[in-house]
Amino acid sequence: MNDAPGELGFVHGASWLHRLSPIPKLAWLTSVVVFAFVSFNAAILASIVIVGLVLATSAGILAHAVRALALLAPLAAAILLLQSIAPAVCGGACTPVASLGPLTIYEEGVARGLTFVLRILAMETAAILVLQTTHPSDLFAALARLRVPYLLNVMIALTLRLVPVLQREVRIVLAAQRSRGMRGTGLAAVVPALVPVFAGTVDRVGQLAISLESRGFGASGPRTSYRRIGFSTRDLVLAVTGVAAGIAAVVATIALGPTASPAFVVPAGAAVALVAAALVVFAGSLVRAAMAIGRA
Amino acid sequence: MSEAPSPIVEVRNVSFRYGRNGPPVLEHLDVEVPRGQVVALAGRNGSGKSTLARLLNGLLRPTTGSVVVGGLDTSRNPPRRMAAHAGYAFQNPNHQLFASTVAAELAFGPRNLGVAEAEIAERVADAAARLGLEGVLDRHPYHLERGARKLVAIAAVVTMRTPVLILDEPTTGQDRRTSAMVRALIDDLGAGGTTIVCISHDMRLVADAADRLLVLDGGRIVADGTPRAVFGDLSAIARAGLAPPQITRLALRLPKRAEPWPALTVDELAGAVRHGAADAS
Amino acid sequence: MAGAGVSIRGLWFTHAHAPAPALRDVSLEIAPGELVGIVGRNGSGKSTLCLALNGVVPHLLPGERIGSVVVGGIDPATTTVREMARVVAMVFDDPDAQVSQTTVADEVAFGLENLGVPWGEMDGRIRSALTAAGLGGLERRDPATLSGGEQQRLAIACAIAMRPSVLVMDEPTANLDPAGRAAVFEIAARLHRDDGMTVIIAEHDVEALAEHASRVIVLDAGAVVMDGPPAEVFGRIAGASDDGVAVPEVTSLAARLGERPGRPMPVTVDDAVAWLGDAG
Numbered sequence: 001m002n003d004a005p006g007e008l009g010f011v012h013g014a015s016w017l018h019r020l021s022p023i024p025k026l027a028w029l030t031s032v033v034v035f036a037f038v039s040f041n042a043a044i045l046a047s048i049v050i051v052g053l054v055l056a057t058s059a060g061i062l063a064h065a066v067r068a069l070a071l072l073a074p075l076a077a078a079i080l081l082l083q084s085i086a087p088a089v090c091g092g093a094c095t096p097v098a099s100l101g102p103l104t105i106y107e108e109g110v111a112r113g114l115t116f117v118l119r120i121l122a123m124e125t126a127a128i129l130v131l132q133t134t135h136p137s138d139l140f141a142a143l144a145r146l147r148v149p150y151l152l153n154v155m156i157a158l159t160l161r162l163v164p165v166l167q168r169e170v171r172i173v174l175a176a177q178r179s180r181g182m183r184g185t186g187l188a189a190v191v192p193a194l195v196p197v198f199a200g201t202v203d204r205v206g207q208l209a210i211s212l213e214s215r216g217f218g219a220s221g222p223r224t225s226y227r228r229i230g231f232s233t234r235d236l237v238l239a240v241t242g243v244a245a246g247i248a249a250v251v252a253t254i255a256l257g258p259t260a261s262p263a264f265v266v267p268a269g270a271a272v273a274l275v276a277a278a279l280v281v282f283a284g285s286l287v288r289a290a291m292a293i294g295r296a
Numbered sequence: 297m298s299e300a301p302s303p304i305v306e307v308r309n310v311s312f313r314y315g316r317n318g319p320p321v322l323e324h325l326d327v328e329v330p331r332g333q334v335v336a337l338a339g340r341n342g343s344g345k346s347t348l349a350r351l352l353n354g355l356l357r358p359t360t361g362s363v364v365v366g367g368l369d370t371s372r373n374p375p376r377r378m379a380a381h382a383g384y385a386f387q388n389p390n391h392q393l394f395a396s397t398v399a400a401e402l403a404f405g406p407r408n409l410g411v412a413e414a415e416i417a418e419r420v421a422d423a424a425a426r427l428g429l430e431g432v433l434d435r436h437p438y439h440l441e442r443g444a445r446k447l448v449a450i451a452a453v454v455t456m457r458t459p460v461l462i463l464d465e466p467t468t469g470q471d472r473r474t475s476a477m478v479r480a481l482i483d484d485l486g487a488g489g490t491t492i493v494c495i496s497h498d499m500r501l502v503a504d505a506a507d508r509l510l511v512l513d514g515g516r517i518v519a520d521g522t523p524r525a526v527f528g529d530l531s532a533i534a535r536a537g538l539a540p541p542q543i544t545r546l547a548l549r550l551p552k553r554a555e556p557w558p559a560l561t562v563d564e565l566a567g568a569v570r571h572g573a574a575d576a577s
Numbered sequence: 578m579a580g581a582g583v584s585i586r587g588l589w590f591t592h593a594h595a596p597a598p599a600l601r602d603v604s605l606e607i608a609p610g611e612l613v614g615i616v617g618r619n620g621s622g623k624s625t626l627c628l629a630l631n632g633v634v635p636h637l638l639p640g641e642r643i644g645s646v647v648v649g650g651i652d653p654a655t656t657t658v659r660e661m662a663r664v665v666a667m668v669f670d671d672p673d674a675q676v677s678q679t680t681v682a683d684e685v686a687f688g689l690e691n692l693g694v695p696w697g698e699m700d701g702r703i704r705s706a707l708t709a710a711g712l713g714g715l716e717r718r719d720p721a722t723l724s725g726g727e728q729q730r731l732a733i734a735c736a737i738a739m740r741p742s743v744l745v746m747d748e749p750t751a752n753l754d755p756a757g758r759a760a761v762f763e764i765a766a767r768l769h770r771d772d773g774m775t776v777i778i779a780e781h782d783v784e785a786l787a788e789h790a791s792r793v794i795v796l797d798a799g800a801v802v803m804d805g806p807p808a809e810v811f812g813r814i815a816g817a818s819d820d821g822v823a824v825p826e827v828t829s830l831a832a833r834l835g836e837r838p839g840r841p842m843p844v845t846v847d848d849a850v851a852w853l854g855d856a857g
Binding site for chain 3: 135136137154157158161164165204207208209210211212213214215216217218219220221222223224225226227228
């Protein structure tokens, strides 16, 4: 019942970032995400990550933010690995730098992979800053204020709610089956467990729907909102600056084209070390996942 | 009962916490259960009952101390090996049921234990008859209403015929008729030598079926004795968030009458009152 | 928030795909401010009857409905469940499946927002509802971290903040420990006594109902088979040998010892002490 909040969740605090209205935060977040999506400029992407970590420090959530970033380590490792050994950029014409056993590492691939990882890090750092310094209820109130349809809002909120519940259910169901002598671990154990979890979820969602509608969800007439989202002139200026900066950066990136993303070369030794580290992180996370399933 | 040669369940100086830094859920627990005893575990939500039950079949392992069931140390044997010794019927049947028919659900446990098909059929028929499920063996468990689904979850563990049977709130959602079936099941299995550990808020069930009542509060055992003895100390049981059955509460309001006292059942109190009236006249 | 009456006439309901009706010719008049207990074995139609009062039956759980239901002047079948929320509040058995928000205060506010309650009124209503449910001071907590009993009291707080005329609870204590169960009944009794709210509770815990309800209705196979004050209804069941509906143990005792003409059967411990004391 008392599951710890997920690493991505809100961290209590009273820093300036906690107190800032969610609207400018959302504006800056959107700008960073869109820019990171179009940019290949490793230097700028890396600067965004660094600025993000500085902001996290000033908001007193650095440790939480780093832990949340670490969640994506397996994904980042997988991307770096895949790009390094099978780059999508230059077809068969890439420059090999080294080989690790049967794997050949390509120079362009490492650079490309690193850029991808930086893109993800930039987006995630920004998202974590917003999620960890904004109470979920304020976030939803802000989305409502930004005219995100209320139904969509409620659906997002309920989905987020169901995640820890489902995690808990999977654990209990696996335990229940094991205590009836179920053999098999890993996937063989998880598949039959999905039946009760799915059936239980359908049951629960059905009950929740009845409960929400019984409390007037979707009633006619104007809805009111309990959470008041402050929106001062300063917030407005901040939000507009964020959006403007985003638009400018995106336009500049597109207009300047490939020149805005200078190719950089990773020295061979560093490339091998990077790929080896990625391999370790990725394999390690697979082993951990398998062990977690075995233990549950 | 205490002169049984060796206990089938031995909990020795067990403490438990979730994770490395979680708050303690159980602290320095010592419990021995002789073979064939029916033990009720009661206490408010969060008192540690379910944790103790899960320690008994190896789903959880003690942080310190040891739990030995049927001679097997749960810290050294995986849950699926413990499954042959201690069956566990979960509180929420949805956590347990996944087969496409009630019959398949009931056969799942014994099949995992390697029981022969002919005997599985016999066990399924027996468990179904005990809990009134004969008519629904071909139905999908999820098409049954929740009370009946719960009975299926209990039957699915009963077919494993483990020496120790753990029931988690078996009468939740049951009406008078189906509660009586659960109670008869506990009586029969207990008389047949099965050791039963029953977590329950249902004090009527506890009074009727249990040889012994363990009350937990804040991760410690605060009362341990026959239900009659434990219910007799009203203030102690109230501190643990419980109340005796209504008839016992009435008995405790009346002047003390003939043994056994306090009365646990309507029959006992009716007998005592008639007896008392006869004495007075 | 004075209570409203409930009037049910000739109500039949058969769930879609069900072989038999869940309710058969139910007719009931419940006066404003009553606290009514509904008892009956599993499958006797208790839940269906509760859900018919705010229109979940037949709007969300479809089927064939004959007859009429009027709650606070409205037939739920002719409007929507969400509109009925202005009149009837529901509390269900599974506390876990009723919470949807990230703080206790937001949970209570959810219903108020849906009804368009002005912002200035919300804080006061939230605070008084939480206080009434014994959850004062927990406004900032995440409902998922509350105990089952607290979550169920939160569900009740959500209901009473909406100021319904009728509060319907479908086995509200089925998943609670004894202390949680007692708290739910005490809150219900207070709403009935102090606020004049109409409260309808479907329950297996007949001893708690006997303590608090002014009237008990027995359903069997979808039909009302008994209806009256607890002493009368439980006294009659204890006299017969019905294996489906439990009665308070003290009532069984009195039946065993022999009814006393002209004396109501005891249903609570206090009643029974007096009843036995008069035995002479």
